[in-house]
Amino acid sequence: MSAGVTRRSRPQAASRERSGTLDVAVLDASGRAALISARALGEAGARVGAFDREQAPAFRSRWVRESGLLPDFVAEPDAYAAALLALVERYEPEVLIPAHDGSIEVIRAHRSELERRVAIALAPESQLAVAIDKAQTFALAESLGVALPRSVSLQAGCDVEEALAEVGLPAVVKPMRSWVEGSEERLMSLVVSGASELRAILALPGWRGVPLVLQQWVGGRREAVWLFFARGKIWARFAQVAYRMNPPLGGASILRESIVPNRDVLESSERLVREIGLEGFSEVEFRRDLSGRPMLMEINPRLSASIELGVRAGIDFPGLLYAWAAGRSLHEAQSYRVGIRMRWLGGDLRWLRATLGAAPGPDIPPRGVALGRFLRDSLRPSGYDYLVASDPLPALFASYALLRRGLVHYGAAARAFGGGRS
Numbered sequence: 001m002s003a004g005v006t007r008r009s010r011p012q013a014a015s016r017e018r019s020g021t022l023d024v025a026v027l028d029a030s031g032r033a034a035l036i037s038a039r040a041l042g043e044a045g046a047r048v049g050a051f052d053r054e055q056a057p058a059f060r061s062r063w064v065r066e067s068g069l070l071p072d073f074v075a076e077p078d079a080y081a082a083a084l085l086a087l088v089e090r091y092e093p094e095v096l097i098p099a100h101d102g103s104i105e106v107i108r109a110h111r112s113e114l115e116r117r118v119a120i121a122l123a124p125e126s127q128l129a130v131a132i133d134k135a136q137t138f139a140l141a142e143s144l145g146v147a148l149p150r151s152v153s154l155q156a157g158c159d160v161e162e163a164l165a166e167v168g169l170p171a172v173v174k175p176m177r178s179w180v181e182g183s184e185e186r187l188m189s190l191v192v193s194g195a196s197e198l199r200a201i202l203a204l205p206g207w208r209g210v211p212l213v214l215q216q217w218v219g220g221r222r223e224a225v226w227l228f229f230a231r232g233k234i235w236a237r238f239a240q241v242a243y244r245m246n247p248p249l250g251g252a253s254i255l256r257e258s259i260v261p262n263r264d265v266l267e268s269s270e271r272l273v274r275e276i277g278l279e280g281f282s283e284v285e286f287r288r289d290l291s292g293r294p295m296l297m298e299i300n301p302r303l304s305a306s307i308e309l310g311v312r313a314g315i316d317f318p319g320l321l322y323a324w325a326a327g328r329s330l331h332e333a334q335s336y337r338v339g340i341r342m343r344w345l346g347g348d349l350r351w352l353r354a355t356l357g358a359a360p361g362p363d364i365p366p367r368g369v370a371l372g373r374f375l376r377d378s379l380r381p382s383g384y385d386y387l388v389a390s391d392p393l394p395a396l397f398a399s400y401a402l403l404r405r406g407l408v409h410y411g412a413a414a415r416a417f418g419g420g421r422s
């Protein structure tokens with residue numbers, strides 16, 4: 001896909017005909033996806049509000065007209081749902097855009113009530129269910145011949161040694177769903193190097209009773225395909241390679257680059273999305289094994305945290321999402337710029353701290369190599385998440401929040417250990 005200009009699908013904001021004070025309410029505003037959506041939609045003329053459980057960089061964006069705090073969807077899911085209803089009644093947005101697996105779970109539980117008042121930028125429930133549950137995604141992938149890492153599901157009381165023998169070492173253990181309801185924190189995939197380590201993880205409070213899968217660790221390139229599918233047609237295709245993630249095994253993309261989608265991953269992604277009929281934005285994640293064969297990781301049926309890369313490369317995913325949810329006409333994205341690099345500095349600092357503090361192993365390079373990569377990439381030109389000259393306050397807020405968290409972390413560690421490195 002060569003350089004080219006993509007037509008922005010203007011939100012054609014119906015502000016004049018609409019009585020509400022907002023056109024779109026972006027939830028999970030502390031995430032990068034929300035900020036980028038707010039900017040893209042605001043710039044295109046929509047009246048945007050941003051909301052979250054905590055103060056967020058997006059609240060400072062010049063494109064955000066209204067912002068507000070919501071209850072915690074983990075501790076008080078019903079209060080969160082009630083607050084969403086109140087928000088919708090107060091501002092009358094046409095569309096609600098959630099971007100976090102946790103808020104999406106609450107919305108799913110209260111969907112019909114909410115949908116009587118506002119369009120939700122999510123695929124219909126039957127489609128979402130297949131993408132959110134890895135067991136269903138994997139079963140579909142198998143039926144379509146899309147390769148997966150060797151996988152076994154871990155049942156309570158299962159034979160850990162047998163499971164490890166089946167997938168091989170090192171292995172990766174992860175929840176069947178990215179978001180486990182009632183958990184304070186997202187359970188991240190973990191590498192295990194042996195049976196005792198796996199047993200220890202299975203005994204952790206947050207992991208007990210959670211449906212898990214054990215997989216062969218595949219250590220190659222991470223490629224993700226983003227698709228926008230609606231009304232029987234794919235309106236946009238995009239691919240990124242992620243060079244680093246936080247946590248280091250895999251999580252949120254830190255340093256990534258727009259690439260021409262490779263045929264193998266693109267074909268598999270399109271088949272999966274079409275088979276599910278998965279409407280709206282979806283991210284199909286792959287990791288290659290050491291021979292270069294792509295293995296499906298999962299499908300995320302919501303905006304990627306990395307979305308700014310696609311937007312900067314020229315595809316207006318937030319505009320598509322808004323227009324689709326509002327039932328308006330869509331424009332097909334033609335091309336985008338490849339070779340655009342973006343870096344999330346806060347994530348990279350965390351990555352550096354994690355890799356310097358751990359013994360080398362799968363996805364943990366030796367300290368010298370980690371430092372070298374961090375420094376080399378600090379010298380290479382790239383875009384930075386949050387940072388645009390035309391809307392500087394979110395970046396300032398994010399830096400301040402990172403610094404504060406860093407100091408608090410350091411302070412707590414110093415108190416706990418009487419000083420020194422945490």
Ligand SMILES: Nc1ncnc2c1ncn2[C@@H]1O[C@H](COP(=O)(O)OP(=O)(O)O)[C@@H](O)[C@H]1O
Nearest residue numbers: 149172178189215216217218249250251297298
């Ligand atoms: N079997 C595996 N081998 C190597 N890396 C993996 C494996 N499973 C997951 N990862 C890494 O961890 C990331 C998170 O795993 P994923 O399946 O996407 O779960 P989730 O995002 O729901 O936590 C992946 O994007 C990938 O980079």
Ligand SMILES: [Mg+2]
Nearest residue numbers: 251285297298
């Ligand atoms: Mg993932």
